[in-house]
Each structure stands twice: as C-alpha cells, then as structure tokens.
C-alpha cells in the first residue's frame with residue numbers, strides 16, 4: 093500500500109531532497125576533503141591538539157564523578173536481564189549533570205567540550221552500551237543540540253534548562269521512511285498560532301520515557317508558508333500523543349525505544365526550530381559533530397575487547413600453550429589492540445579539532461562513524477571467536493555456573509546497530525562520496541547533467557578543463573616520494589609517506605572514474621564505497637601516527653591516563669601505531685585493487701535476476717520461521733494444514 097501512496101517519490105526526488113539538505117558551505121579547512129583531492133594536509137592535524145585550562149579541568153572532574161557513579165551504582169547485568177535501565181540510574185545520571193553535558197552552564201548544563209562528552213560516553217558505554225545510547229540519543233540528536241545550534245534566544249531560554257534535567261528524543265524515521273526522508277509522511281499543518289501534527293514515528297530511541305522530542309514533519313506549501321520538512325520541539329505531555337509499542341532488538345536491550353503516534357497534536361509556532369523546510373538541514377548539520385557519539389561507544393568497546401582478549405588468551409591453555417600464543421589467535425589479539433587504539437585516535441582527534449573550531453570536521457566525523465562501527469563489529473566478532481564456546485555463552489549463564497560473566501556475545505549484539513542507525517554504512521558511503529567528488533561535480537556539473545543545454549555543457553567543459561589543467565599535475569609527485577619526508581615521526585614516517593602517495597592515487601582514481609562514468613558515477617556504489625573506505629583507512633592511519641607521536645612525546649599521553657601511570661603508552665604507542673598502519677595498508681591495497689578488479693557488474697546483473705525470481709529454486713527445501721504455522725494461527729491444527737502453509741515456500 094505504501095508503495096502506491098508514494099509512487100510520486102522517485103529516485104530523482106529522493107536525491108534532490110538529500111542534496112538540498114546538504115551543507116554546501118566550507119568556512120574552515122577540511123583535512124578529509126583535501127585527502128580525497130590528493131592533498132595530504134598533515135599540518136591540519138599535527139601537532140595533535142590537546143585539551144587545556146578550564147575545559148580540561150571541568151572535563152576531568154566530571155569524568156571522575158561519572159566513573160565513580162558507573163562503577164558503584166550500576167549493575168550492567170541487571171540492565172541486560174531486565175531489558176531496562178533502572179529509574180534510579182537515570183535519576184542519578186541526571187543529578188550528576190549527565191543529561192546536560194553539552195548544554196552551556198548558563199542554561200544549567202555542564203558545558204563540556206566535545207572531547208570530554210565523547211570520553212563520558214566511553215565510560216557510560218563501557219558499563220552498558222544502552223546507557224550510552226540513552227545519553228547520546230538525548231544529547232547528540234535529541235532536543236538540546238539543534239536548539240543550541242539553531243534555536244532563537246527565547247527557545248534556548250525555554251528549552252535548554254529543561255533538557256539539562258529531562259530526557260529527549262529525535263523522531264525522524266517512519267514505517268515508510270528510513271534512509272530516504274523524501275518519503276516523509278508526518279504532517280504539520282499551520283492553524284492559527286499552532287501547527288497541527290499528525291503521523292507515526294518508528295524506532296524512537298528514548299521515545300518511551302522522553303519528556304521532550306524533536307519531530308520532523310512536513311509543512312504543506314500554502315500562502316505565507318514555504319513548507320517542507322521542518323523540525324518541531326514537542327512536549328510529550330501534549331494531548332494526542334501515544335506511545336503505542338516498546339520495541340525490542342537483538343541488542344541494546346535496555347533502550348526505551350518505541351512507536352509514537354501523533355493525532356491532531358497542537359504545537360505552538362514558537363516551537364518550530366529554524367525556518368520551515370530547514371528540518372533536514374538542521375538534522376544533518378547537528379549530526380556533523382553528533383556523529384562522533386557512536387565512534388565513542390565503539391572505541392569503548394574496542395578498549396574492553398582488548399583487555400578481555402589479553403587476559404583470556406594468556407590464561408586459557410590448549411594444546412600445551414596459552415591460546416594467545418597460537419598464531420591464529422595472536423593475529424586476532426593484534427587486530428583488536430591496534431583497532432582499539434585507532435578508534436580512540438580518530439575519535440579524540442576529530443573531537444579536539446571540533447572543540448578548537450580549527451577545522452571543519454564533517455567528513456572526519458562521518459569517516460569515524462563509518463569506520464568505527466564496521467571495525468568495532470569485526471573486533472567484537474574476533475573476541476567472541478577467541479573466547480571459544482564461552483564467547484557464545486551469555487554472561488548470566490557463565491556467572492550462574494561460577495565463571496567470570498564476560499558479556500562478549502552481548503557486545504557483538506549491542507554493536508551491530510551502529511552500522512544501521514544515524515546513517516547506515518551504505519548511506520554513509522554515499523554521503524561521504526558526495527563530498528569527495530564535490531570538486532569534480534562543481535566544476536563539471538553541467539557537463540554531466542543530462543538536463544543541461546549544449547551551451548551550458550560547453551561552458552562547463554571549458555571551466556572543467558581549466559581546473560583539471562591546474563589540479564592534475566599536483567597529483568603526479570609529492571612528499572610521499574621523498575625518503576626524508578615526515579622524519580620527525582621516526583619509524584612512522586614511512587606510513588605517512590604512504591598516506592600521502594595513496595591520497596594522490598585515490599584522487600587520480602576518482603578523476604579516472606569521473607571521466608569514465610561521468611554522471612553515472614553516482615550509481616557506481618561499489619566503486620564509491622571502496623573509495624570512501626580507502627579514505628577512512630587513510631584518515632585512521634594519519635590519526636594514529638599523529639596520536640602516537642603525541643603519546644610518546646615528553647608532554648605525555650593525550651588521553652587521561654597520567655604520564656606516570658603504569659599503563660601510560662610512552663614509546664610503546666609507536667609500536668602499536670606501526671602495527672596498525674601495517675594492517676591498514678594491507679586493507680588499503682585490497683581496496684585499491686578492488687576499485688578496478690571486482691564482480692560488481694556481474695553481481696548487479698545477478699541480483700536483478702534474483703529479484704525477478706529466476707533463482708527461487710535455490711531457496712527450496714527449508715521452512716520459513718517468519719510465516720506462522722497453522723498450529724499457532726488456529727487452536728487445533730491438523731498435520732495436513734501444516735504441510736499446506738510450508739508448501740508455499742519456494
């Protein structure tokens with residue numbers, strides 16, 4: 093039914109809506125943008141920035157309190173068992189100020205920096221990822237951030253003090269609207285001093301317990317109203333709002349995620365954030381830094397996985413040796429430890445750059461979200477594997493039979509959603525690729541636009557010719573080919589030279605692809621995905637080298653652990669960074685190879701045939717658990733009926 097209702101929303105419209113929501117202005121330099129252009133601007137991220145002065149004092153003080161609270165007042169096993177976060181935990185967090193970490197102090201918040209907000213999410217996420225999800229759904233995408241960034245002074249006065257004490261949520265998704273907001277159905281119809289809101293919102297994290305929500309709804313175009321998708325602050329106490337269902341998931345069992353229905357809900361005009369039609373742009377701009385929350389949760393999981401992998405693999409003896417000494421397991425340990433360091437390096441660097449307002453970090457944050465959510469899942473999977481049967485057993489069961497309750501399988505389940513929400517990995521590939529090819533599109537836009545006139549195409553071709561004549565020669569040679577470049581990095585210099593060369597090679601590949609496929613490039617998702625993944629690995633390598641250089645310096649480590657701490661990195665940071673870069677280079681080489689040698693075209697053809705049902709025979713011979721058997725549908729099913737239902741499969 094929904095397909096019919098929205099038949100008018102074609103792919104072109106979907107792209108147009110996404111394009112209009114894109115922030116096109118670049119006021120600050122961007123390391124990520126330059127990387128895709130073949131211009132490795134190490135100076136934009138090195139020396140590694142460090143927190144200092146008041147932000148550092150405030151941040152450390154809060155982290156100490158939060159760590160103490162999480163260690164003594166929260167039982168993660170209870171959250172997992174009961175599939176909810178106890179009320180006293182939410183109240184305790186509120187009393188600590190954890191609901192207002194990024195809200196300015198003048199509005200009753202803590203006014204923490206992005207760096208310390210991320211570290212706080214790491215602490216909360218290490219106890220329970222559901223807890224970090226509660227805090228981040230409220231603060232990274234919920235009411236406070238868009239109001240802080242786009243609200244009027246009156247709105248900030250009214251809502252921010254409430255946000256520092258109450259939980260909020262962000263409501264965009266609908267049953268028919270996931271990755272494609274062009275299909276948004278919820279409406280907000282102007283009526284006197286109000287908008288009247290109608291619609292259903294799906295998967296609203298915190299929606300079950302929230303006091304305030306941001307709702308995305310479409311204002312119809314009319315006299316005096318430019319209309320479009322708009323963002324509204326809604327008090328959940330307003331008549332007409334029902335939470336119809338609390339959803340349950342494979343992981344994050346403690347989150348209060350629901351289906352929320354709005355029926356003739358009157359929302360005062362004063363609750364509109366920004367202008368009518370600016371809703372998606374507001375949501376995307378909020379996510380520019382908001383996207384760093386999930387990397388924080390991933391980095392926390394990586395650190396914990398590294399610890400468990402070490403402790404377990406040393407202690408468990410099989411075939412006459414600790415399992416960690418068998419090469420197959422050693423490789424997993426090395427991968428987990430190196431990846432954990434890289435996730436933290438990317439997170440901290442991006443956060444500190446955002447705090448310093450030194451760089452535009454929208455690409456770096458998006459790369460961190462994409463890369464960390466994919467790699468954290470791989471690390472969790474390797475942890476489950478190296479724990480053997482105990483990796484697959486729940487912490488509750490392990491504890492019940494007297495063993496240490498290590499929730500490795502839970503971590504794998506909890507992390508999986510990070511590859512889907514706040515931009516699925518497929519959508520992140522497209523979003524980042526759009527930025528990466530922006531330089532090409534902006535000079536050659538009309539050349540490849542099917543709607544452009546011959547005159548427009550000719551003018552665009554001349555402009556593009558000028559751009560490429562200047563740009564292409566810069567891709568031929570660079571610092572990566574000079575043996576003494578980046579010498580201050582010692583053993584890591586060779587990796588930075590590699591990044592510099594790979595960055596130019598990546599830009600050349602994008603140029604060839606743009607020439608080869610022109611406007612069709614945007615449909616080459618296999619190519620675009622690999623290209624973005626190369627960029628992500630290069631950013632990870634750069635962040636790790638810069639971080640290790642700082643961690644090993646006389647100034648001491650970048651993170652909280654004091655220079656004198658038993659586990660302070662010192663020179664060992666260089667070894668870990670060297671190992672990480674070695675691993676990343678193998679992945680980058682495979683990705684480069686895959687740019688031109690792959691089965692993409694064949695796979696697309698095959699998928700079409702699969703969708704057409706040509707290979708339905710491959711599905712035969714099994715039952716389908718998603719179709720209820722007649723023994724469930726009717727009270728007394730007969731054996732012949734059972735056969736009937738399942739015969740329909742295949």
Ligand SMILES: Cc1cc2nc3c(=O)[nH]c(=O)nc-3n(C[C@H](O)[C@H](O)[C@H](O)COP(=O)(O)OP(=O)(O)OC[C@H]3O[C@@H](n4cnc5c(N)ncnc54)[C@H](O)[C@@H]3O)c2cc1C
Pocket residue numbers: 229261262263264265269270271272294295296297298341344349509512513514515516517518519522617
């Ligand atoms: C636990 C949980 C919490 C959530 N919390 C919130 C929340 O607080 N607020 C909120 O608004 N939403 C929330 N969501 C929704 C979440 O953001 C969406 O699930 C997500 O955006 C993907 O949308 P979808 O599930 O409809 O998938 P679809 O958009 O239907 O996509 C299905 C698949 O197709 C791929 N795909 C789609 N379009 C393209 C394309 N153009 N090119 C290539 N691949 C494509 C997707 O990547 C995915 O793999 C939550 C979801 C879950 C499960």
